[in-house]
Each structure stands twice: as structure tokens, then as C-alpha cells.
Amino acid sequence: MAANEPSTAATVPQSGFRADRFSVRLESLLVLVVLIVALSFLSPYFLSVSNFLNILLATSVIGVLGFGATFVIAAAGIDLSLGSVLALSGVVGALSVNALNLPWPAAIVTCLAVGAFCGLINGLLNAKAGIPAFIVTLGMLGVARGLGLVFTNGQPVYGMPDPIVFLGQGRPFGVPMPVFIFIGVAIVAHFVLAFTRFGKYALVIGDNETAARAMGIRVERHRVALYMVSGTLAGLAGLIFLARVNSGDPTAGLNYELTAITAAILGGSNLFGGRASVLGTLIGALVMGVLQNGLNLLAVSSFYQQMAIGAVLVLAVWLDQVNRARGQR
Amino acid sequence: MSLLELDGIMKHFGPVQVLLGVDLKVEAGEVVALVGDNGAGKSTLMKIITGIHKPDGGTIHFDGADISGHSPGEIRERGIEMIYQDLALARMQDVASNIFLGREPTKRLLGTPIRMLDRARIEQEAEAMIRKLGARVPSVRHPVGKLSGGQQQSVAIARALTFNPKLVIMDEPTAALAVREVEHVLDLIRELKRQKIAVILISHRLTDVFAVCDRVVALRQGRVVSDEPITQTSMNAVVAHIVGAA
Numbered sequence: 001m002a003a004n005e006p007s008t009a010a011t012v013p014q015s016g017f018r019a020d021r022f023s024v025r026l027e028s029l030l031v032l033v034v035l036i037v038a039l040s041f042l043s044p045y046f047l048s049v050s051n052f053l054n055i056l057l058a059t060s061v062i063g064v065l066g067f068g069a070t071f072v073i074a075a076a077g078i079d080l081s082l083g084s085v086l087a088l089s090g091v092v093g094a095l096s097v098n099a100l101n102l103p104w105p106a107a108i109v110t111c112l113a114v115g116a117f118c119g120l121i122n123g124l125l126n127a128k129a130g131i132p133a134f135i136v137t138l139g140m141l142g143v144a145r146g147l148g149l150v151f152t153n154g155q156p157v158y159g160m161p162d163p164i165v166f167l168g169q170g171r172p173f174g175v176p177m178p179v180f181i182f183i184g185v186a187i188v189a190h191f192v193l194a195f196t197r198f199g200k201y202a203l204v205i206g207d208n209e210t211a212a213r214a215m216g217i218r219v220e221r222h223r224v225a226l227y228m229v230s231g232t233l234a235g236l237a238g239l240i241f242l243a244r245v246n247s248g249d250p251t252a253g254l255n256y257e258l259t260a261i262t263a264a265i266l267g268g269s270n271l272f273g274g275r276a277s278v279l280g281t282l283i284g285a286l287v288m289g290v291l292q293n294g295l296n297l298l299a300v301s302s303f304y305q306q307m308a309i310g311a312v313l314v315l316a317v318w319l320d321q322v323n324r325a326r327g328q329r
Numbered sequence: 330m331s332l333l334e335l336d337g338i339m340k341h342f343g344p345v346q347v348l349l350g351v352d353l354k355v356e357a358g359e360v361v362a363l364v365g366d367n368g369a370g371k372s373t374l375m376k377i378i379t380g381i382h383k384p385d386g387g388t389i390h391f392d393g394a395d396i397s398g399h400s401p402g403e404i405r406e407r408g409i410e411m412i413y414q415d416l417a418l419a420r421m422q423d424v425a426s427n428i429f430l431g432r433e434p435t436k437r438l439l440g441t442p443i444r445m446l447d448r449a450r451i452e453q454e455a456e457a458m459i460r461k462l463g464a465r466v467p468s469v470r471h472p473v474g475k476l477s478g479g480q481q482q483s484v485a486i487a488r489a490l491t492f493n494p495k496l497v498i499m500d501e502p503t504a505a506l507a508v509r510e511v512e513h514v515l516d517l518i519r520e521l522k523r524q525k526i527a528v529i530l531i532s533h534r535l536t537d538v539f540a541v542c543d544r545v546v547a548l549r550q551g552r553v554v555s556d557e558p559i560t561q562t563s564m565n566a567v568v569a570h571i572v573g574a575a
């Protein structure tokens with residue numbers, strides 16, 4: 001094969017921005033913009049800095065969980081234990097300062113460590129023992145929730161040290177602390193998934209596991225690491241939750257895993273792996289946050305809010321498939 | 330010592346005995362054809378060399394070292410590349426990412442020790458490789474899954490040749506190619522030979538085998554049934570070895 005036909009050889013297009021590289025579902029961005037515009041007209045209270053901060057605050061826990069879900073989904077996995085791990089982490093974090101009288105940083109460390117540990121167990125059972133992710137994390141959903149209830153007798157653990165409460169309720173420069181954490185995690189997570197080998201390999205494993213293995217990627221080890229990422233983020237979400245409500249609540253985060261996964265899918269991640277974006281998940285989470293906030297402002301019953309989110313999810317995925325079928329991407 | 334030496338390789342999948350003690354030697358710069366009927370065990374044998382499958386018995390030496398039981402990553406590192414029959418491409422990733430899969434160059438993030446993918450280098454070098462091979466690919470940023478079968482094959486070939494291998498295993502590399510592209514691949518094999526790079530070519534197209542190979546090894550029912558220099562055999566003889574009518 002000689003270089004006799006340079007005209008047919010590959011070229012790098014000059015365009016700087018490529019939406020496909022971010023894997024953001026553009027329909028979701030559109031939905032977000034339309035929602036914001038529509039709600040601005042419908043409610044006089046919607047379009048304000050303080051309301052937007054409210055939305056970000058309300059979205060922070062689900063958002064952080066959603067980023068965790070995104071990493072696992074990238075590699076064609078699933079983590080159904082996110083909500084339960086959130087609760088268990090929060091409970092253990094609360095107990096560490098409350099019952100064990102450890103200094104306040106212990107709450108942070110234990111929240112993250114409990115999350116990471118749950119992720120490690122998920123990962124080992126899935127990748128090394130070969131049990132399907134759905135089953136493993138469904139099991140963890142039950143075990144982690146149960147452990148949280150056992151540790152606390154089903155009662156919330158009240159009263160956190162001031163620095164922890166500050167993490168949830170503090171407002172430096174008028175911006176709630178959880179929003180800082182949320183945005184900070186979004187930036188780091190997006191960088192890792194989109195710009196590092198770690199993220200690239202997650203996507204490749206989800207795309208073609210055999211190819212990943214053949215090219216020397218240590219698939220099992222990577223899977224374990226990915227579940228640890230999602231577990232740790234669930235632990236962080238647990239910390240935010242704990243700090244916001246000033247108590248470790250064993251019933252916290254019920255069904256949050258489904259909302260988190262919805263945010264990821266809404267944002268453009270492929271449930272079957274190979275395509276995932278933290279930025280997309282951020283948009284997906286915001287769509288749900290804005291929708292919820294708007295419907296609250298319009299005094300629509302929360303029963304309808306669930307329906308609206310379900311409908312938006314199906315709509316976005318459907319639009320995406322129509323687009324794909326037309327070959328526009 | 331030969332570049333590659335397989336000694337008594339055995340492999341079964343459940344109750345199915347696929348390989349029953351295979352010996353094979355390949356010298357540097359030699360082009361060896363591996364032929365055999367569908368299901369003869371050719372791909373399985375090659376995947377044992379690249380570390381995808383662990384053999385039940387036997388040893389593999391490459392470049393003087395025992396590589397039996399090494400991981401696919403380590404074996405690539407030692408200089409064995411394979412173009413898989415199913416191509417082993419990540420379809421949602423673009424051409425450049427596929428060519429550098431598992432070996433992405435990284436750079437520092439703003440001078441910190443944090444390492445990120447060096448996209449610019451990946452794209453430039455992937456493009457250079459595609460150009461050198463004269464492959465017909467619209468752009469290195471094109472998702473591989475949207476390329477034609479032949480274009481995908483070109484990407485798999487480009488990936489195998491980008492990292493200065495000592496041995497390239499090609500499992501049906503021309504199956505999806507048009508006549509002219511087949512010629513390109515055969516030229517490429519001759520060029521590899523000139524550079525002293527060894528090639529194992531698996532092909533059902535005996536004309537290709539006779540066009541470029543030095544030796545032809547036939548596998549049947551898990552055993553090597555013939556191993557002859559190309560100059561001392563004929564297509565009819567090879568066919569007879571393959572079907573077992575000798």
C-alpha cells in the first residue's frame with residue numbers, strides 16, 4: 001500500500017467543536033433551553049439567580065449520583081445500589097462523629113470510604129466472580145439499605161459538627177456549598193471520562209469488551225475501579241445529604257439510583273455502553289431539576305412531576321433514535 | 330532459536346478438543362501461511378499466542394523469552410500484533426482512537442503530574458499511518474462503526490503496524506476487501522518481509538498464500554498435518570492437506 005493517493009487518505013477536519021465527542025444528547029440540551037424559556041414566561045419567580053441556585057442545590061445530590069452512574073454505564077455496567085450506598089455512607093459518617101466521637105473530618109473520610117468499599121464489593125463480585133452487574137448491585141441495594149437501618153435502629157442520627165453542617169448549609173458568596181461540590185465534581189468527572197485513558201478505556205470496554213481485552217486493557221481491574229468510582233460518588237452524595245439535613249438518615253436516597261440513571265440516559269449515555277458523557281448527565285439532571293422546580297412554582301402536584309420526568313426521558317431517547325435512524329449523526 | 334516457537338499447544342473448550350499438541354516455528358522476516366478448514370482451530374491457536382486464551386498445555390517462546398501465560402498487553406508490548414478475524418474494533422470510537430487503543434500517548438495537564446490523552450498527537454500519527462498505508466478512510470475522526478467492512482479492515486491493519494511489531498498475525502485480513510485492496514495487503518506483507526518482520530497469514534484464498542508466503546502450514550483436527558516450503562508444494566497438495574484427502 002503505497003501513498004499513491006493522498007487525496008483519498010484521511011484528513012483531520014479543521015472544525016474545533018465536535019458535539020459527538022462530548023456525547024451530549026443535543027435533544028436534551030434543547031429540552032433544557034425550551035423548559036427554561038417556557039418557565040420564564042409561565043412563572044414570574046422562575047428567572048432569577050436565587051431560583052437557579054435553588055435548582056442547582058436541589059439537583060446536587062442526584063447529579064453527583066448521576067456522574068457515578070455515568071462511569072459505570074460507559075462500560076456497559078449498571079449500579080442499582082447508588083441510593084442505598086448513599087444512605088449507608090451518610091449513616092456511618094454520622095455515627096463516626098456522633099457515636100464514636102471522632103473529629104469532624106472523620107465523617108468525610110468514612111462517607112467516602114464506605115462508598116468506595118461498597119463499590120469495591122460490587123466490582124469484585126461482578127468482574128471477578130462474574131455475577132451480572134444487575135444482580136450484584138440489586139443485592140447491594142438491599143444489603144446496604146438494610147445495614148443502614150440495622151446500624152441506626154431505623155432512626156436518623158441527628159446533630160453534626162459545624163464544619164459538616166457548613167458543607168451542606170453554608171453559603172460562601174451566596175452560593176450553597178453543595179453547588180460548589182456539585183460543579184467541582186462535574187468538572188473533574190468530565191475531565192476523567194472524556195480526556196484520560198481511564199475514561200477512554202471505560203468507553204471501549206462498554207463498546208467492545210473483547211477488543212478491549214485484545215488490546216491489552218485489563219478489563220476486570222478496570223470494571224472494579226469503575227464501580228469504586230460510582231460507589232465513592234454515592235458516598236459523596238451521602239455526605240452532601242447528611243450535611244444538608246444535619247443527620248444521617250437510613251431512609252435517605254430511596255429510589256435515587258433510578259433518577260440518577262435517568263439523568264445519565266437523558267444526557268446521552270447509552271444504557272448498553274460505549275457512549276457516555278458527564279456533561280450530558282449534568283444536562284440530564286438539570287432538565288429534571290428545572291422541570292421539578294418549574295412544576296413546583298406552578299403548583300403542579302408532585303404526582304404529575306414523576307410522570308413528566310418519565311415522559312421527558314422516553315421522548316428524548318425516542319427523538320435520538322429517530323435522528324440516528326435518519327443517519328444524521 | 331526461532332523468533333516464535335510453539336511447543337505442544339493444547340486447548341479445549343468444554344468437551345471440545347480444539348488443539349491437540351501443536352508445534353510451530355516462525356523465523357524473523359518469514360511469512361508463514363496457516364491454512365485449514367473452518368473450525369480447524371486456526372484462530373484459537375493465534376489467540377493463544379496473543380494471550381487471549383490460556384493454553385491447557387504447551388509453551389510459547391518469543392524472541393528468546395517464555396511468554397506462556399502472559400497477558401495480551403504484555404505480549405503486544407513484546408512486539409506481537411494481531412489483526413483479528415472479527416477486527417476487534419471499538420465501533421463507537423473514531424479511527425484515531427482505535428489505532429491507538431491501549432497505547433494512547435498522554436501529556437501533562439497544564440504542567441501538573443495529571444496525565445491526559447494527547448489527542449493532537451493521536452490524530453496526527455493516526456493520520457500519518459493511514460496516509461502511509463494509502464487506506465481509504467474519510468477522516469481519522471470518523472466513528473469506525475460507520476465505515477465499510479473494507480475500511481474497518483484497513484483500520485485494523487493500520488493499528489497492527491503502528492507500533493513496530495516483530496511479528497504480525499493476520500487472521501483473514503483480506504476477507505472484506507476489493508481486489509485492488511487485496512493487492513495492497515499483499516504488497517504490504519512483502520514490505521514487512523523486507524523489513525525483517527515476520528507474518529503469520531491465515532487465509533482461505535490459496536492464490537494469496539502462494540503469492541506471498543514462504544511456508545504453508547496446514548491445521549486439521551487440532552494437529553499440524555503438513556508444514557512445507559511454498560516452493561515444494563502445490564495448491565492441490567495444500568487443498569488435500571486441508572480436507573485430509575492426502
Ligand SMILES: Nc1ncnc2c1ncn2[C@@H]1O[C@H](COP(=O)(O)OP(=O)(O)OP(=O)(O)O)[C@@H](O)[C@H]1O
Nearest residue numbers: 342345347365366367368369370371372373374414
Ligand atoms: N471461545 C470459544 N468458546 C467455545 N468454543 C470455541 C471458542 N472459540 C472457538 N471455539 C471452537 O473451537 C473450534 C475452532 O475454532 P476456530 O475459530 O479456532 O477455527 P478457525 O480455524 O479459525 O475457523 P475459521 O476458518 O472458520 O475462522 C470451533 O469448533 C469453535 O466452535
Ligand SMILES: [Mg+2]
Nearest residue numbers: 371372414500
Ligand atoms: Mg478463524
